[in-house]
Amino acid sequence: xxxxxxxxxxxxxxxxxxxxxxxxxxxxxxxxxxxxxxxxxxxxxxxxxxxxxxxxxxxxxxxxxxxxxxxxxxxxxxxxxxxxxxxxxxxxxxxxxxxxxxxxxxxxxxxxxxxxxxxxxxxxxxxxxxxxxxxxxxxxxxxxxxxxxxxxxxxxxxxxxx
Amino acid sequence: xxxxxxxxxxxxxxxxxxxxxxxxxxxxxxxxxxxxxxxxxxxxxxxxxxxxxxxxxxxxxxxxxxxxxxxxxxxxxxxxxxxxxxxxxxxxxxxxxxxxxxxxxxxxxxxxxxxxxxxxxxxxxxxxxxxx
Numbered sequence: 191x192x193x194x195x196x197x198x199x200x201x202x203x204x205x206x207x208x209x210x211x212x213x214x215x216x217x218x219x220x221x222x223x224x225x226x227x228x229x230x231x232x233x234x235x236x237x238x239x240x241x242x243x244x245x246x247x248x249x250x251x252x253x254x255x256x257x258x259x260x261x262x263x264x265x266x267x268x269x270x271x272x273x274x275x276x277x278x279x280x281x282x283x284x285x286x287x288x289x290x291x292x293x294x295x296x297x298x299x300x301x302x303x304x305x306x307x308x309x310x311x312x313x314x315x316x317x318x319x320x321x322x323x324x325x326x327x328x329x330x331x332x333x334x335x336x337x338x339x340x341x342x343x344x345x346x347x348x349x350x351x352x
Numbered sequence: 353x354x355x356x357x358x359x360x361x362x363x364x365x366x367x368x369x370x371x372x373x374x375x376x377x378x379x380x381x382x383x384x385x386x387x388x389x390x391x392x393x394x395x396x397x398x399x400x401x402x403x404x405x406x407x408x409x410x411x412x413x414x415x416x417x418x419x420x421x422x423x424x425x426x427x428x429x430x431x432x433x434x435x436x437x438x439x440x441x442x443x444x445x446x447x448x449x450x451x452x453x454x455x456x457x458x459x460x461x462x463x464x465x466x467x468x469x470x471x472x473x474x475x476x477x478x479x480x481x482x483x484x
Contacts, residue, residue, distance in 0.1 A: 217381075224377035225413045226368070228421070250416045250429055254409050258382040272394075273385035286399055287386065289408030293433035 192317055193283050193324045199315065201280040206310040209260035215302035218248045221255050235302075248300035253308070253334050253343045260308045280315065282351055284326050290348035297334075297341035305337040313346070326351040356426060356460050356483065363422040363450035363462070368414050370406055372442060378410045406440040411448075411475040415464040418448040419479050427459065427481035434464065434477030445469045450479075458483050 211217075215235065222232035230237035231247050238246045261275045268276050274287055300306055314329040328349045334342035370378075372390075379389045388395045388405045395401050412434050419429060440446060446466045454461040459482040466475040 220377075220381040224374065224381040225410065225417070226374070227417070229424070249413070250420065250432075251409070251413050254412075255382045258384050262383050262385050269385060272399075273387045275385075288439075289436055291433065291435035292409070292412055293431070295431045296429055 194315060194317055194326060195281065198280040198282050201312055202315050204312040206260075206277070206312075208307050208309045209256075209263075211256045211259055211306045211308070213248065213252075213256075213300055213302060213304045213306055215246045217255065218246050218252065218300075218302055221252055222249055225249065243299075243301060245302040248302075250296065251294065252300050253294065253306070253332070253345060256306050256308050256334060257310065257332050257345070257347075260310060278330075278349075279351075280312075280326075280328060282326050284324060284351040286352050288350045288352065290327060290350040292345065292347050294343055294345045296343050298336065300336070300342055306342055307335050307337075309333045320352060322352065324352075354426060356423070356455060356481075357452050359452050359455050361452045363418050363464075366414060366418045366421065366448040368446045368448065370410065370442070370446075372404065375404055375406065375410075375442060378407055382409070384409075401439065402441055404442040406442065406444065406446070406474075408436045408475065411436070411440065411446065411466050412477070414446060414448045414466055415450075415475065415477045415479070418450050418464055419462055419481065422450070423460075423481055425484075427483050430459070430480045430482045432464075432477060432479040434475050436475050438472050438474050440466070440468060440474040444474075446474065453478075 219233040231241045261278050311331045313331045317326045330347045332345040375389050448466045450462045450464040453463050462479045464477040467473045
């Protein structure tokens with residue numbers, strides 16, 4: 191007896207439309223300050239140039255910002271009551287989402303002025319019995335490239351619904 | 353350029369005490385709209401948590417910062433993976449650390465962790481760094 195219905199199962203292997211994120215120095219500085227980054231190469235162009243970059247450089251996990259915008263930068267009627275983007279939520283009776291495992295392989299850094307394109311796929315869906323009932327694991331795969339076609343990162347991310 | 357540390361070497365512990373403002377800034381900068389990180393009544397009444405949750409991805413950033421603030425001048429991160437073992441709530445202090453688990457020509461591997469002041473591990477991870 192599982193909670194993943196056939197309708198939900200059809201979401202597996204779903205490829206989402208790709209999303210382009212035009213990265214500004216402002217976007218980078220916001221994420222840097224939100225995470226308490228001390229290194230000025232993330233918010234001070236002079237410091238970035240002195241470190242050998244042509245412009246401010248994004249913190250290592252800036253790809254998270256890119257993939258969240260790809261999911262959630264939608265009209266509000268495309269969001270669930272908890273704020274999750276509806277397109278990310280398969281039709282499951284388990285609705286409360288938590289972050290599970292994340293795995294990121296890094297390529298070239300992201301600089302202000304880059305356009306980062308993320309392609310996204312719902313790779314897998316499976317369930318386990320948790321202490322408080324069924325848990326459904328939804329594994330997403332992301333590939334990030336820049337405007338020169340260089341690989342910025344690949345990421346797999348598992349969201350857990352309880 | 354100094355050499356990379358040996359197996360068993362430990363990163364200086366990074367301490368983070370994210371406030372409601374930090375949680376909001378992280379959500380806003382990433383356009384992460386999930387209410388459990390900024391809407392206390394919703395989080396408590398509808399999701400059954402004692403308070404706002406410290407984002408898993410923010411803890412992932414803390415692990416990266418633990419590695420980079422220690423070794424960033426000598427090596428760059430090639431990969432990182434992490435998973436969340438227990439929730440961390442607004443008001444929890446997170447202590448983040450790491451240990452070198454493998455060291456070879458041109459790089460090393462780290463085990464990373466974030467834990468609350470009562471010792472509960474909230475996030476653990478592994479990272480690979482390559483020499484600059």
